[in-house]
Amino acid sequence: MNRTKFSDEQLLAVAQQLLSQINQKQEQSAEKKIPVGISNRHIHLCQQDLETLFGKGFELTRKNYLSQPGQFAAAQTVTVVGLKGTIHNVRVLGPVRSESQLEISRSDSFQLGIKAPTNESGDLTNAGSALIVGPIGSVQLKQNVIIAKRHIHMTPEDAQRFEVVQGDAVAIKTVGERQAVFYNTLVRISDRYRLECHLDTDEANAAGLANKNTFVEIVKDN
């Protein structure tokens, strides 16, 4: 050890520079984190299907707000019947939409015996069919069942920060014992959105993710 080589002032200056760099790195890293929301199977209903299932003039009751502004989980649930299986207690999300859309996982699709494509929400191209049962009646959905494509909701400001544009397909990396990278994660941008990466239960369980305090980062393709 040769402490006489550097003055205390010199050592302090180096230490301060190091500290400043570490803090900067941590801030940058924190800014990169994207909160994860895990989507269980759920259904969006049009007013007509809502009334067939729950009764004339029926309105959804809000159970709790979802992270995306204006969206809510309703108190109401339905039963989904496929050729191979039935799933009870499928949550209805509000508000009502112009078209009904049932979103299931790939695991659900096998359990139900329903063929469904992996589509962006709102895209019902080649969508599957299912019988939906409510307390008052049932609806045969003809082309309304999809496996939702994993995606990230973000604002235009977020998009600038992450250097992505609407429709980009990015790779996201999780942390934990079952760490994974998921490619082809769709970027969806709107000033009505809140930053959140939506994965379904298959993806979340494959990566061992919980619904609270879970974050992913966008990574470069390897």
Next chain:
Amino acid sequence: MNRTKFSDEQLLAVAQQLLSQINQKQEQSAEKKIPVGISNRHIHLCQQDLETLFGKGFELTRKNYLSQPGQFAAAQTVTVVGLKGTIHNVRVLGPVRSESQLEISRSDSFQLGIKAPTNESGDLTNAGSALIVGPIGSVQLKQNVIIAKRHIHMTPEDAQRFEVVQGDAVAIKTVGERQAVFYNTLVRISDRYRLECHLDTDEANAAGLANKNTFVEIVKDN
């Protein structure tokens, strides 16, 4: 076009070199591919539990051989009962083992209401409990339920080729619309094994994989 610049012999020589290089690349690539086997929930039984469930002196009937030498799917199934749910038709695998072991997916663990760790097969540390129901009787498994850690079975020769050793945790990359990389995939080596990467249904569905003609590759961490 200026065909007089090169003789036919020269062009042929270049074409042959190109072809040889392409073939070499394809061979190398083919050698890197690891077939995927998707494990649905299943149970291994010890002789005592087998007899409690199916009757004194009962022997498993072979339905079909599995890819790992000597292992088979039995004709027998059991029902698994947890605090939150029940799953019927859970396949028994043979031959019998020294200890019973129920392997479920993380999705199953939520549906059943059974807490289970992600362990290597055979490791029942902190394993979960479940009621198993057979045609003759039932067995309360106390510490026998796990979520199987994803892993690759390979021979010592495979291990040399992939430059891995027993117990390595490698990253594997899938192909397709839902392409993913799964880290922490355990390498298990034995001359009794056949090269195969075992994923559970959560992992397979998250990556959109089918059970036939599906391959993964070991990739470097990114």
